[in-house]
Amino acid sequence: MNKESVNKAPSSKTPAILFTLAALVIVSAIASITFGPANIGVNDLMSCLFSSCQNQVANVVIWQVRIPRVLVALVAGMGLAIAGAILQNTTRNPLADPYLFGIVSGAGLGATIANISLVDNLTIALPLAAFLGALFSVVIVVFIAKVLQHMEQLLLAGVAVSFMLGSITQFILYFGEPFATNRVIFWLMGSLARVEISNFYVISGVLIIAIATVIALHRQIDALLLGDESAASLGVDVDKLRLLMLAICAALTATIVAYCGGIGFVGLMIPHIVRQLIGVTTLKLIIGSALIGAIFLIWVDVVARSSLPEAEIPIGIITSALGSLFFLFIMYRSRQSNL
Helix, strand or coil, X not given: CCHHHHCCCCCCCHHHHHHHHHHHHHHHHHHHCCCCCCCCCHHHHHHHHHCCCCCHHHHHHHHHHHHHHHHHHHHHHHHHHHHHHHHHHXXXXXXXXXXXXXXXXXXXXXXXXXXXHCCCCHHHHHHHHHHHHHHHHHHHHHHHHHHHCCHHHHHHHHXXXXXXXXXXXXXXXXXXXXXXXXXXXXXXXXXXXXXXXXXXXXXXXXXXXXXXXXXXXXXXXXHHCCCXXXXXXXXXXXXXXXXXXXXXXXXHHHHHHHHHCCCCCHHHHHHHHHHHHCCXXXXXXXXXXXXXXXXXXXXXXXXXXXXCCCCCCCHHHHXXXXXXXXXXXXXXXXXXXXX
């Protein structure tokens, strides 16, 4: 990102776009409840949502399975997209993403250890272990970048750390108890099959804190887009701000990974789409990423649970496939623009 890109943000249609996206979030959340193995019609849905539900099977499926799942998909999509947007603006690297940055691998390692060693007490241990693992990966990445004296190489350091922590996770799983290992492997692929409404409350709490912090500091983050020297001349403590944003991304990603598993590339794709529609400044980018991220993950989950008649596709497989194609598209566009 450069100074010219900061000044190219479209603004005249921003309120209308945000209003449309907000409406699409609501429509997507309601419509997605009707999709899945159990046949839930629109009439059953309206009856269960706005009056007494006559069909008891529909009542259980809607309130105990579908609604918690849709709500978790909504906030998880918001969180992952926001984490990617924060990373990209903070590091000035359009390819930054919690998955590529090593945060997901660190959170996965922590959650894997918790899953295998603390099977009977995961309610608190799982998100805490995931956060500690994510924070551990961030510390390693920043340390490597400091040693190399190039903060621009944070992404490359993140990729290296991601592979390293991923190999440690695989080593632990190789020697783990088979049943626990199978459970963790499915979880690492990313899935909303076992989420509960309590997971929604926890993720929402962390998400609200993250959004409030970023909104409070959005002008300082925008200053980073102009370069570290320019930001420092404006009174921004660059190192402290960047570390704070990395910690927020770690907390947000770790909480989502703890309950939803490894869902990659959402934070890479969504901010790029938002920049084309709304702009690059932090406030617009965060709001737009939250809305589009929610819509995206809601419908990815619909595809995951509806594509196969007697099975469910892990969400991480779908997002990784889409993300890899999107990554190649970005590389192609970059090459075309340089010709």
